Amino acid sequence: MKIIVHRGIDQIGGCITEISTVKARILIDLGQNLPNGEGVVDDDLASHEAIESITQGVDAVFYTHYHGDHLGLFHYVPDNVRQYIGKVAKRVALCKHRQLSYIKGREQQSKEEIAKLEGMGELSPGQTITVGDIKITPFFVSHSAYDAYMFLIEADGKRMLHTGDFRGHGYLSKGLLPTIEKLILSQGKVDFLITEGTMLSRLGEKVMSENELQRKAGEIMTRYKNVFVMCSSTDVERIATFYASNKRLKYRPLVCDHFQKNILEIFTKSAGEHTPLFRFDEAYDFNPTNTKLLDWMEDKGFCMFVRATDKFKDYYQALASRLDPNETILIYSMWKEYINDNSKHAVQRYIDFVSMFPYMETLHTSGHASADCLAKVCNLVNPVLGIIPIHSENSASYKNLPINEHLQQIIITSSNSTGHVEIRINQSL
Incomplete structure (x- = not known):
């Protein structure tokens, strides 16, 4: 078997992981590189030719969620390669x-x-899909994209848990550790943990819960x-906070x-069936002529979701003459580096947009697992053969997490073989 x-x-971002046996090959995510501050994407794989090459002999692609850095290259995939994504995630992506x-x-x-x-084929939590001799079972996780999944992959007598992007401080996070313990580990040990590490560069950062953000x-x-x-138009938990x-x-x-x-209607008809927190029945479609x-x-005040586009600039201008500036504010609920003039991640149209408003406050929490949450998952899963960190600017820093000493010794960041499994790590692509 190969990973x-x-x-x-x-x-x-730009995540692409392959798992193969002599009988089958699958990919987990086919993500596009993140854009720079000007919105330009530098990605050598963003072409039909490149994706035809990387998917040659691949039987199926499974997407953890609908963010572009995990899904973004899907439209280059040849028609003979089956693709799968969550049922609700598919509807959001189509919208x-x-x-x-x-x-x-x-x-x-x-x-x-x-x-x-x-x-695309549709994934449902706990429902196994078999591709050749590889079994893939999705399990629901909380992330800033709704209907996101981690995958248990079983092949050649080995069990691998690919976490995708996840977090432990959202409304939907309470099931994270019980799911791993009761639905995954109860069926046997995990050999390899393939997991994200977005927050590794911010080890000392205090992570606010979604409940605290709502307060x-x-x-x-x-x-x-x-x-x-x-805020993100497709982050159901953040939308629920403001709603x-x-x-x-x-x-x-x-x-x-x-x-x-x-x-909102997609979320109401899916997540809203399980809890009133995600029922968005009272939302009004803005029209400047209404x-x-x-x-x-003007009379009662309002909460209005906006995006940094010309359309919303026009909407704001249509409203501005009716509003008292001292009673008007923009709550910016996205990563602070997008509106930091000195950051390499700065997005000028975001900076220009937020500057229109008389007052602005930043109120945000990450869609990714804190260092403490990453450590809890590693220690709970306690993989036998290795931890493979991805989705991190410096994966080797995983050793700085408060994880069990024996786990620190099996962090894999370069190519090797262990337990009759060949592991290949491409440093860049």
Whole structure:
């Protein structure tokens, strides 16, 4: 058996992991490299030719979630290679790519993307899919993308747990450790743990829980009448935080555009069936010509989800003359480096957008596991043969985590063989 980390050993995003036997080959994620601050993506694999080469002989691709750094190269995959993603994740991705199809000059690319997504197989938690002699079982995890999964992969008498991206401080995180203990470890030991390490570069950073973030959001909304929120449009837990905070302030409408409303409807019909926290039944589609809605917003205040686009600049300008600047704020709920002028990750359109608002507060928590959570997962899984860290800027720093001493000795960041398994780590691609 072979485990090949094609990409991801010392970079965040662009993840591609291969697991193969003499009878079958699968890939976990086919992610595109993250863009730079100008939105430009430098990725040698972003072509039909490159993906045809890397997927040659591959039987199936399994996606942990719908973020571009895990899913982004899906539309280059040849039709003879089966692709799988979560059932709800598929609907969210389709909604996003249908929205992108309205961009001038992108029609043909979007058509191809939508066709590929529509043809994907659907994953459900706990339901095993067999590809040749490889068994893949998805288990639900909390992340800043809803319907995200870790995968238990069983092949050649070995068991591997690929965590994908996950966290331990979200509303949906309480099932993380029990799932590993009761549904995975109860069936046998895990030989290899392939896991993310996004937060390794921020070992000393205190991670706020989503519950705490909701409390702070409520305090801000109490102080300000007119609240704009800039956050991920597809992060159900973050959206729920602001929706719940706004709902406590009676008679204030929750406002968004048509795309966001479609996303809310997807979440309401899926996650909302399990808990009222994710039921977004009272959201209003903003239209600058809807004077009744405008009058209501001016009178009672509001919470409005926005994105850094020309459309939302126009929406803000349409509202600005009706709003008291001293009662108006933007809550920025994304990674702070995007609006840091001195950061290599700075996004100028984000910086320009947030500068329009009279007041701005940053209120965010990561979609990724804290150092403490990573250590708890490593110690609980206690893999027999190795820990392979991916999705980290410096995977070797895994040894700095408070994990059991014997686990520190089996962290794998370079190619080798162990337990009759060949492990190949590509340093860059």
